[in-house]
Amino acid sequence: MPSGLVILYATVSGNAEQLALAAAQALRAHGHVAEVHNAADFPAARLREYRAALLIVSTWGEGEPPPDAADFFAALEGEPSLELRNLNYAVLALGSSMYRDFCASGRRVDEDLARHGARRLLDRVECDTKFKADFERWLGRVQEALQKLS
Ligand SMILES: Cc1cc2nc3c(=O)[nH]c(=O)nc-3n(C[C@H](O)[C@H](O)[C@H](O)COP(=O)(O)O)c2cc1C
Numbered sequence: 736m737p738s739g740l741v742i743l744y745a746t747v748s749g750n751a752e753q754l755a756l757a758a759a760q761a762l763r764a765h766g767h768v769a770e771v772h773n774a775a776d777f778p779a780a781r782l783r784e785y786r787a788a789l790l791i792v793s794t795w796g797e798g799e800p801p802p803d804a805a806d807f808f809a810a811l812e813g814e815p816s817l818e819l820r821n822l823n824y825a826v827l828a829l830g831s832s833m834y835r836d837f838c839a840s841g842r843r844v845d846e847d848l849a850r851h852g853a854r855r856l857l858d859r860v861e862c863d864t865k866f867k868a869d870f871e872r873w874l875g876r877v878q879e880a881l882q883k884l885s
Pocket of ligand 1: 745746747748749750751752792793794795796797798799801829830831832834835836837838839864
């Protein structure tokens with residue numbers, strides 16, 4: 736059985752990374768063992784090795800994922816045999832409501848994970864540029880959901 740928690744971020748200007756590190760610190764303080772990886776360096780198939788994943792991803796261009804993480808997004812979208820039924824996950828999507836495709840890459844990763852059979856720990860949260868309060872609320876709900884999982 737898969738075990739453990741991974742926190743993945745996809746970023747251009749560092750916000751998602753900063754939140755991923757803050758989430759890891761808070762969760763470790765509550766006794767969780769949490770790995771943090773840049774989605775740019777993480778093969779999507781490795782998600783099979785974990786019981787839970789938190790994904791903090793921003794949207795760039797015109798509704799695109801951060802370019803560094805393009806392979807991760809493409810693998811998640813394009814790998815029909817990827818089986819993630821043992822994975823529980825939560826997505827925090829970063830974006831700006833100034834753009835037409837608000838938080839599009841967060842929506843994309845959320846839908847792709849569900850398509851591969853993974854279960855949502857909670858519904859996706861979409862954050863505008865002032866994301867601190869939304870992040871803290873999301874993290875509180877993540878902690879409750881992880882507690883129920885163990
Ligand atoms: C050039 C540019 C393009 C962007 N495109 C989008 C977009 O299409 N949709 C969206 O929701 N946010 C968009 N954003 C907003 C970013 O997603 C937002 O600032 C986010 O917090 C950046 O997070 P990061 O530092 O982790 O990359 C864009 C920002 C910039 C500067």
